[in-house]
Amino acid sequence: MRERAEELLQWYDAHARDLPWRVPPRAGVQGVRADPYAVWLSEVMLQQTTVAAVKGYFTRFMERWPRVEALAGARDEDVMGEWAGLGYYARARNLLKCARVVAARGGFPDTREGLMELPGIGPYTSAAIAAIAFDRAEVVVDGNVERVMARLYAVLEPLPASKQVLIDHAARLTPQERPGDYAQAVMDLGATVCTPKSPACGICPWMRHCDGRTAGIAPELPRKTPKKPKPVRHGIAYVGRRADGAWLLERRPDKGLLGGMLGWPGAEWGDEAVAAPPVAAVWHDIGAEARHTFTHFHLRLSVMVAELPMGGEVPKQALFLPKTEFQPSDLPTVMRKVFDLARGAFEDSL
DNA sequence: TTCCGGAGAA
DNA sequence: TTCTCCGGAA
The missing domain is CATH 3.90.79.10 (Nucleoside Triphosphate Pyrophosphohydrolase)
Structure with missing residues (x-):
């Protein structure tokens, strides 16, 4: 399992996406930390939302409220107005609640369990912040990771029933070294190589290990239970x-x-x-x-x-x-x- | 038009 | 476990 993580980290060192809220690969090794506030803000915005849609909002929020204390002191209607157009507005209300709790306690908790207690931070986001901002070896599973795991292990059971199986696979691969970079590496792989429609298996660092590719069914995975029609x-x-x-x-x-x-x-x-x-x-x-x-x-x-x-x-x-x-x-x-x-x-x- | 993607409440 | 929350890309 260790060598799979190492192969992916090498790929990440060369191919990491350059994102406004991100520190470069290996920054943690040099002792450089991502700003927990920026990581939290970006991860909440990225819930159910694409990177392209988030970039402008993230930049405007960081310019207007550069630190969690500033956001905590913002007026509700200003935050809702700045969030307008990004969707899922419960996120903005929870964002403000969360900022006020964090500002009052003097900073973000640095464990997954502590982060989970905060409004708007669930299983994914707590693991992501713990890994990315505090370099903890948490299992970070978003939609990208689900897709990568379903293909890597040719999981045929449809989502959401297969979710726990996919988490178990992700957990066995998560390394103790550079877990923050690793978490971002799997998500980058899903976003840029192991894409939903036509995955670029030919350039995938995990190509040789991928059961889905061997079986010739990678592009069809993960399967999903049909959704009901919209009235x-x-x-x-x-x-x-x-x-x-x-x-x-x-x-x-x-x-x-x-x-x-x-x-x-x-x-x-x-x-x-x-x-x-x-x-x-x-x-x-x-x-x-x-x-x-x-x-x-x-x-x-x-x-x-x-x-x-x-x-x-x-x-x-x-x-x-x-x-x-x-x-x-x-x-x-x-x-x-x-x-x-x-x-x-x-x-x-x- | 269909597809994609986390948290919280019920 | 199921349902309620959006908007952009394909």
Whole structure:
């Protein structure tokens, strides 16, 4: 097992990805440590999210809040706004909770068990931070590692049932030397060589050991149990603009879909689009739908627009956001799609 | 349109 | 163990 790890580490020394939150290979050997705050921030952003999508967000967060104490002191709405568009907004709420706990206790725990106690840090992220930031020999298994293990050992049982088997394989390969580099090496292998679609087996450092390649089934692994089809839900989004240019928005409840984010009023979504207007006005149906897909359903939102009078009442949990404070980039993607459609209607007719 | 990917609650 | 959370790439 040791030589497999060593082969992979040699490959990593030559082919490691250059990422904004990463220290170069062998840095740990020279006594250089990754910043635990940067490692934690990047790993939370990388949950269910690609490296390409994360890079810009990571850079902006690090510039705006360079240390965990700064993030801990941030206003909730600033963090939610900076996170907007990255998805899975519970991560942003847990990020802030976690930063406040860590700042209060004077730094990150340096063990997997300690990290697991923190909000938003689960089995994968705790192992990843312990390995990458503190060079502990933890078993780090993300989607990349699952795929690499399924192929290396030709695991035919589909995910998620096979998850523990894949973890067991990963555990037997994890070395005591340079475990942080090793963890990143397996993930880099999955991301750049042992890719989901057409793996580059010809240049893989583990080619000679790979049962999946020997059996000629590497590209088909890991198998997955079929997911259930997504139903379609319907709703209405009311985009109201006041005479002074302020927009009528609402802050969504902390729990649930798009929790804590800004959105357009419009009540719940269901089999039919039924929602009373947030305020009385002459609402125009722009005749266009914003379409968006979430994890477990497709959404179609009819867009209504209106010019609103000054001095009207503001519905509960809604707010008029002044023109100068409104940034479309503060909205989650589905709400930004609605805005893009509505903006055209305002420019045309109103 | 389908595929991909961790945490937390139920 | 199952379900609820998003957005970008292919």
